[in-house]
Amino acid sequence: MAAVMTERLIYEILSAVEEIPEGRVATYGQIARLIGRDKNARLVGKVLSRAEYYGKYPCHRVVNHAGRLAPHFPEQRHLLEDEGVKFRDETHVDMKKYQWDGT
């Protein structure tokens, strides 16, 4: 049963990620909140780290609360810049301007 719940969790997380508009970014906490699990931000990260295994989703549009890019995901910056997202430095997205409002 625990496995079943995980599968549903994965589905919910990926569905939420799929809603992030192009050129916008969301935080792990935001995604967790969207699926009604605001305490499970870390789990969101875990699922996204394996997202490519489940299918293709815009996981590059998810960053941490400070706009920091995900580790072990070198292409993330390039993918975001291609959508017009500006960076304040090598590793941080300008959250003030590009964080998705959830609508």
Next chain:
DNA sequence: ACCCTGACTACCG
């Protein structure tokens, strides 16, 4: 059940 781990976060300072 216990312990460790992590693509996290809220809270200082």
Next chain:
DNA sequence: CCGGTAGCCAGGG
């Protein structure tokens, strides 16, 4: 939004 600290909770061994 930097750095350190302390909660957090599902997974895997």
